[in-house]
Amino acid sequence: MADHAFLRMEDIYKEFPGVVANDHIDLSVNGGEIHGLLGENGAGKSTLMKILYGLYTPDSGEIYLGDDRLELDTPQDAIDAGIGMVHQHFKLIPRLTVAENVVLGQREPAATFRADNDDSRLPESIRNNRVVKSLAETFSLGLDAPEQRIQELADQYGFDIDVSANVADLDVGQQQRVEILKALYRDVDLLVLDEPTAVLSPTEADRLFDSLSRLADEGLSIIFITHKLGEVTAIADRVTVLREGRRVDTVPVAETTQADLAELMVGREVLFRIEKDDAAHGDPVLEASGLRADDDRGIESLSGLDLTVREGEVVGIAGVSGNGQTELAEALAGIRELTDGDLRIDGADLTGASPRAFVDAGVSFVPEDRLRYGCAEELSVLHNAGMKAYREDRFADGPLLDYDELGRYAESLVEDFDIRGVSDVTDIDAGDLSGGNLQKLILARELDRDPDLLIANQPTRGVDVGAIEFIREAILEQREQGTGVVLLSEDLDEITDLSDRILVIYEGEFVYETTPENADRERLGIEMTGGRVADEPADAVNSPEAVAPTAATDGAESTDSTADVAAAGDGD
Amino acid sequence: MVGIDLTARENVPRWLNYATPVVTILLALACGAVALLALGVSPLAAYWTMFGDTLLSTFGRTQTLIKAVPLILAGLAVYLPLRAGLFNIGAEGQLVFGAIAGTWIGLNVELPSVLLLPLMFVAAGTAGAFLAGIPAWLRAKWDVNEIITSLLLTFVALQLQSYLVRGPMQDPTGNFPHTAQLSAAATIPEALLGVHAGLIVAVVAVAVTYVLVRKTGLGFEITFVGANDAAARQAGMSRFKIYLLVFVIGGAFAGLAGISEIAGLQGRLRAGFEPGYGFTAIPIALLGRNSAINVMLAGLFFALLFVGGSSMSVAYGVPAALVEILQALIILFLITAEFFKRYHVDIEFDRAGDAATGGEA
Numbered sequence: 001m002a003d004h005a006f007l008r009m010e011d012i013y014k015e016f017p018g019v020v021a022n023d024h025i026d027l028s029v030n031g032g033e034i035h036g037l038l039g040e041n042g043a044g045k046s047t048l049m050k051i052l053y054g055l056y057t058p059d060s061g062e063i064y065l066g067d068d069r070l071e072l073d074t075p076q077d078a079i080d081a082g083i084g085m086v087h088q089h090f091k092l093i094p095r096l097t098v099a100e101n102v103v104l105g106q107r108e109p110a111a112t113f114r115a116d117n118d119d120s121r122l123p124e125s126i127r128n129n130r131v132v133k134s135l136a137e138t139f140s141l142g143l144d145a146p147e148q149r150i151q152e153l154a155d156q157y158g159f160d161i162d163v164s165a166n167v168a169d170l171d172v173g174q175q176q177r178v179e180i181l182k183a184l185y186r187d188v189d190l191l192v193l194d195e196p197t198a199v200l201s202p203t204e205a206d207r208l209f210d211s212l213s214r215l216a217d218e219g220l221s222i223i224f225i226t227h228k229l230g231e232v233t234a235i236a237d238r239v240t241v242l243r244e245g246r247r248v249d250t251v252p253v254a255e256t257t258q259a260d261l262a263e264l265m266v267g268r269e270v271l272f273r274i275e276k277d278d279a280a281h282g283d284p285v286l287e288a289s290g291l292r293a294d295d296d297r298g299i300e301s302l303s304g305l306d307l308t309v310r311e312g313e314v315v316g317i318a319g320v321s322g323n324g325q326t327e328l329a330e331a332l333a334g335i336r337e338l339t340d341g342d343l344r345i346d347g348a349d350l351t352g353a354s355p356r357a358f359v360d361a362g363v364s365f366v367p368e369d370r371l372r373y374g375c376a377e378e379l380s381v382l383h384n385a386g387m388k389a390y391r392e393d394r395f396a397d398g399p400l401l402d403y404d405e406l407g408r409y410a411e412s413l414v415e416d417f418d419i420r421g422v423s424d425v426t427d428i429d430a431g432d433l434s435g436g437n438l439q440k441l442i443l444a445r446e447l448d449r450d451p452d453l454l455i456a457n458q459p460t461r462g463v464d465v466g467a468i469e470f471i472r473e474a475i476l477e478q479r480e481q482g483t484g485v486v487l488l489s490e491d492l493d494e495i496t497d498l499s500d501r502i503l504v505i506y507e508g509e510f511v512y513e514t515t516p517e518n519a520d521r522e523r524l525g526i527e528m529t530g531g532r533v534a535d536e537p538a539d540a541v542n543s544p545e546a547v548a549p550t551a552a553t554d555g556a557e558s559t560d561s562t563a564d565v566a567a568a569g570d571g572d
Numbered sequence: 573m574v575g576i577d578l579t580a581r582e583n584v585p586r587w588l589n590y591a592t593p594v595v596t597i598l599l600a601l602a603c604g605a606v607a608l609l610a611l612g613v614s615p616l617a618a619y620w621t622m623f624g625d626t627l628l629s630t631f632g633r634t635q636t637l638i639k640a641v642p643l644i645l646a647g648l649a650v651y652l653p654l655r656a657g658l659f660n661i662g663a664e665g666q667l668v669f670g671a672i673a674g675t676w677i678g679l680n681v682e683l684p685s686v687l688l689l690p691l692m693f694v695a696a697g698t699a700g701a702f703l704a705g706i707p708a709w710l711r712a713k714w715d716v717n718e719i720i721t722s723l724l725l726t727f728v729a730l731q732l733q734s735y736l737v738r739g740p741m742q743d744p745t746g747n748f749p750h751t752a753q754l755s756a757a758a759t760i761p762e763a764l765l766g767v768h769a770g771l772i773v774a775v776v777a778v779a780v781t782y783v784l785v786r787k788t789g790l791g792f793e794i795t796f797v798g799a800n801d802a803a804a805r806q807a808g809m810s811r812f813k814i815y816l817l818v819f820v821i822g823g824a825f826a827g828l829a830g831i832s833e834i835a836g837l838q839g840r841l842r843a844g845f846e847p848g849y850g851f852t853a854i855p856i857a858l859l860g861r862n863s864a865i866n867v868m869l870a871g872l873f874f875a876l877l878f879v880g881g882s883s884m885s886v887a888y889g890v891p892a893a894l895v896e897i898l899q900a901l902i903i904l905f906l907i908t909a910e911f912f913k914r915y916h917v918d919i920e921f922d923r924a925g926d927a928a929t930g931g932e933a
Binding site for chain 1: 783787788789791792795796799800802803804805806807808809810
């Protein structure tokens with residue numbers, strides 16, 4: 001850690017109509033330091049970082065980087081000053097390749113036109129002509145040199161990425177690495193990461209932390225926005241806590257505890273463990289056998305899953321991102337076609353039925369990607385609240401739809417679920433809500449239907465501590481109403497806290513089943529990464545690499561254990 | 573050095589939504605004024621002839637309303653798919669198809685007027701709906717781009733019409749490329765102010781569309797599919813149904829536009845009977861995309877441009893193409909306005925060289 005502040009933000013004040021988002025905040029970050037920025041949603045973290053990245057102009061206050069005072073009017077100013085930012089919602093173009101995304105805005109001309117290319121067929125005099133140069137820079141694109149550099153960067157920091165792959169084909173974890181590459185490619189001195197682990201599995205997060213430590217060792221300063229306490233203590237050197245637009249404190253991580261930080265952040269004591277009552281498990285609401293489905297690229301990602309969920313039972317599905325969770329959740333919600341297998345909801349065969357049939361059968365779905373499947377950003381809270389309920393008789397006014405009633409319904413959801421930032425349900429769009437509040441809106445809509453089966457995929461991802469508590473309790477409350485719940489999460493604490501039964505998914509198969517009482521985190525971790533437990537033969541220790549697609553022997557091995565799980569499931 | 577910085581607006585101010593159509597039109601007129609000046613005509617006098625005289629004379633008002641009928645109906649044909657996030661560029665072809673089918677019924681079916689006219693409208697609507705259904709089905713089922721298919725089908729319709737009026741449907745008494753005159757029973761009667769009853773059809777279509785989009789469950793689905801079709805699907809809405817529905821209803825409206833133009837005004841179907849109403853419908857729908865009522869207002873405005881434009885060109889001897897230039901300018905400014913609505917533009921002077929590179933990025 002260097003001993004003088006590299007970045008200083010002094011007395012930053014920013015007011016939005018009716019809200020003071022940043023109330024005279026000071027922040028200083030040393031060279032080579034990883035600095036945590038901790039706070040609930042709406043505490044002012046994002047505003048502060050948007051000011052640093054030139055997206056907002058502060059009403060007052062000054063920013064110094066090194067010895068220079070910065071005037072940041074646009075992100076370009078920030079980039080020029082050496083500040084990079086990885087946003088929570090990725091700013092990538094799905095149709096372009098990794099390399100194309102990384103060089104966006106920093107293109108190089110095609111090799112033929114490059115001045116330093118000795119093999120070019122064009123004579124140097126032409127290449128150096130100003131007109132030719134500017135035309136080439138505007139209208140040609142050379143990817144060979146950048147691709148090579150990007151691949152080197154990726155390899156250097158342990159990012160497992162093919163630079164010529166289309167971004168659309170990458171999973172969220174990989175997409176985030178592309179975002180980080182974008183910043184690294186621009187040679188930044190200060191990297192801001194906005195809740196980077198929100199989309200990562202524990203193993204991937206560890207890898208990210210390794211990479212970040214390596215970057216920090218090389219002198220890069222990192223600001224790490226988060227509301228996960230564990231991450232702050234795991235990686236940050238110092239942490240600044242914000243609450244309601246004010247800086248509460250800045251403390252060295254070594255001198256504090258998670259409980260202290262939580263109290264600083266929320267202003268009250270926070271319960272870390274949720275008590276759940278035993279609920280009686282009734283008849284099966286979901287019976288799935290031999291489920292097979294492909295992912296968007298047409299590669300099989302569910303390879304014969306059996307799953308039974310009973311009334312009032314929470315089945316937690318743990319796994320590393322990209323092992324078929326997304327496809328499983330979508331298949332159970334009826335929006336992904338099965339290539340094989342049977343699916344019964346409440347005893348009725350819904351194999352191959354339309355999404356509508358699933359909705360009508362009482363299946364609720366909290367999708368992993370809120371903006372894609374969960375809501376329509378540009379439509380009002382009213383529309384989004386009524387996304388499934390609008391068909392109900394109570395909203396029918398003859399042949400018309402009773403928008404007034406729908407409005408009252410939306411208001412009742414907003415009130416019951418304490419969704420903040422909604423002054424008028426017809427006026428505020430879903431896209432105006434913060435991540436946590438949007439998630440509450442989606443959950444409110446899905447739970448208010450009193451579903452028979454709830455599919456919740458990463459329900460608390462990217463949500464602040466207060467909202468996490470709320471959402472978890474809402475799910476447990478629903479369980480007591482007799483709803484069967486399939487909970488897919490990469491957060492092992494969430495799985496063990498909420499589930500009655502835990503299944504581990506790996507490469508589209510259930511490889512391990514346990515209960516929270518018997519769960520051993522280490523064993524879960526090994527199963528999630530496709531490793532094998534000690535009593536199995538030799539090549540058992542194939543830790544992180546096993547995340548990548550593995551060899552056929554591996555697959556054969558896990559088929560066996562699936563059979564065990566299936567048998568165990570039947571006996572239940 | 574001049575640096576131009578673009579930043580996406582976080583929120584589009586509400587007033588901007590209302591101001592853009594008005595400012596768009598005013599700017600287009602201002603640019604048109606330059607062309608008028610170049611022709612040695614006073615823009616103020618010319619615009620007064622164009623708008624003032626047209627609106628103040630009974631003849632001008634009647635003509636404007638007559639022109640507005642096909643424009644409003646065709647505008648709705650583009651507007652409705654637009655709500656569901658689709659572009660119907662083929663209103664022209666659907667309109668022609670409607671005109672052909674309606675005229676055929678009018679020429680070949682012997683019925684009293686009260687039965688014949690509704691039958692002609694039904695036939696025209698069905699034909700328009702059929703032609704619009706093809707791109708919708710292709711889009712819903714196979715994700716084939718509806719912009720291209722609907723546009724190309726327009727040429728199919730135009731060629732078919734060209735063949736029919738020179739062949740099977742040609743007026744047997746003459747050698748011109750048109751059909752025989754429709755009988756009195758097959759002619760749409762005058763409704764009010766010297767305007768044929770097609771106007772009532774257009775107003776009813778506007779009302780139906782308004783209620784459909786704003787007040788019904790189907791409209792809720794149309795809006796949702798238009799905003800995010802993946803979420804709509806998850807909620808159990810059928811994208812297939814909605815895509816087909818908006819195109820089919822839209823195509824039917826365009827078909828109605830075709831037959832009301834023939835049976836209400838022209839009396840017979842001739843090759844090239846209509847001056848691109850289906851294409852003019854696109855800027856009309858874009859101008860009025862916030863609601864069906866705005867589409868009606870935009871349709872009336874474009875009708876006024878047509879009618880006023882021809883009186884202006886007669887009165888001042890300026891080329892009639894000037895009106896087309898004005899329309900084109902409106903479209904251009906509309907697209908530009910969209911851009912300014914979405915982005916905040918800063919132009920900065922006297923910055924160092926790096927400002928220029930900043931602007932490029």
